[in-house]
Amino acid sequence: xxxxxxxxxxxxxxxxxxxxxxxxxxxxxxxxxxxxxxxxxxxxxxxxxxxxxxxxxxxxxxxxxxxxxxxxxxxxxxxxxxxxxxxxxxxxxxxxxxxxxxxxxxxxxxxxxxxxxxxxxxxxxxxxxxxxxxxxxxxxxxxxxxxxxxxxxxxxxxxxxxxxxxxxxxxxxxxxxxxxxxxxxxxxxxxxxxxxxxxxxxxxxxxxxxxxxxxxxxxxxxxxxxxxxxxxxxxxxxxxxxxxxxxxxxxxxxxxxxxxxxxxxxxxxxxxxxxxxxxxxxxxxxxxxxxxxxxxxxxxxxxxxxxxxxxxxxxxxxxxxxxxxxxxxxxxxxxxxxxxxxxxx
Numbered sequence: 641x642x643x644x645x646x647x648x649x650x651x652x653x654x655x656x657x658x659x660x661x662x663x664x665x666x667x668x669x670x671x672x673x674x675x676x677x678x679x680x681x682x683x684x685x686x687x688x689x690x691x692x693x694x695x696x697x698x699x700x701x702x703x704x705x706x707x708x709x710x711x712x713x714x715x716x717x718x719x720x721x722x723x724x725x726x727x728x729x730x731x732x733x734x735x736x737x738x739x740x741x742x743x744x745x746x747x748x749x750x751x752x753x754x755x756x757x758x759x760x761x762x763x764x765x766x767x768x769x770x771x772x773x774x775x776x777x778x779x780x781x782x783x784x785x786x787x788x789x790x791x792x793x794x795x796x797x798x799x800x801x802x803x804x805x806x807x808x809x810x811x812x813x814x815x816x817x818x819x820x821x822x823x824x825x826x827x828x829x830x831x832x833x834x835x836x837x838x839x840x841x842x843x844x845x846x847x848x849x850x851x852x853x854x855x856x857x858x859x860x861x862x863x864x865x866x867x868x869x870x871x872x873x874x875x876x877x878x879x880x881x882x883x884x885x886x887x888x889x890x891x892x893x894x895x896x897x898x899x900x901x902x903x904x905x906x907x908x909x910x911x912x913x914x915x916x917x918x919x920x921x922x923x924x925x926x927x928x929x930x931x932x933x934x935x936x937x938x939x940x941x942x943x944x945x946x947x948x949x950x951x952x953x954x955x956x957x958x959x960x961x962x963x964x965x966x967x968x969x970x971x972x973x974x975x976x977x978x979x980x981x982x983x984x985x
Contacts, residue, residue, distance in 0.1 A: 712967025823956035858915025
């Protein structure tokens with residue numbers, strides 16, 4: 641076995657050894673809802689816990705390619721998608737073969753002896769301790785589950801809350817662990833993967849507007865439409881689809897010296913779109929969605945904030961889930977406002 645092979649094989653188990661040295665969910669087992677799954681064989685250690693690399697796959701509207709430009713902020717500030725969870729990660733044979741690779745470290749210069757120490761630590765838990773012979777007699781009948789980090793939530797303080805060492809779950813059994821992967825966790829993970837377009841509004845007039853002139857605001861119908869992401873865990877038969885639908889646009893003019901249309905500043909969906917494009921012949925009409933500035937921006941501009949609210953729902957292979965919190969995504973646009981120049985004759 642060459643050094644590169646050893647290095648790639650040992651990354652997760654080196655971390656696992658650190659853990660074992662003293663100091664509603666759905667199980668896939670080895671088969672789950674489909675063909676047997678293999679562990680990722682990849683992972684790392686953080687604060688004394690091993691984290692596997694997730695095997696969850698996502699597709700956007702049936703297409704794996706995404707033009708994602710933003711992440712939703714939940715309207716409910718008390719809720720966020722999960723920062724970590726547990727999922728099937730290692731088979732018995734993977735544990736056994738990795739320990740053998742660990743012990744081969746003793747033949748390498750500068751680190752002689754470490755392989756035996758780490759191998760003994762793993763044996764103490766998974767061969768001669770809580771588990772016997774790495775559960776080799778159960779190969780194909782279950783998996784060792786390990787913690788997984790949500791790559792979108794690495795700065796979340798809860799990302800290290802999944803601190804259990806890998807644990808065994810028999811095929812088709814439900815682990816007694818609230819953070820074990822489930823349809824809802826898949827749906828919440830998909831929430832983080834929704835490809836939300838940047839909130840760029842269209843305005844008329846475009847370049848700059850005038851004091852007391854109603855300015856029309858609308859969203860491009862082709863861009864702001866329903867979008868969905870499906871998250872699935874291969875080999876388990878589990879998947880969940882989370883759908884986001886734009887339902888309103890909130891306008892904050894960036895100054896108190898302005899009026900919005902409607903007065904609430906909240907433009908709802910009307911006839912399948914938010915706002916109405918300006919067209920010739922509408923100059924005397926009041927825009928259904930827009931803003932009127934009452935004072936010039938002088939030599940600068942006003943920072944108009946446009947925020948789209950997205951209504952979220954999800955379904956899965958086993959249930960129609962309850963709604964997840966609405967999400968919001970917004971952006972600022974500079975608006976120059978000039979006085980209407982009078983002409984003296």
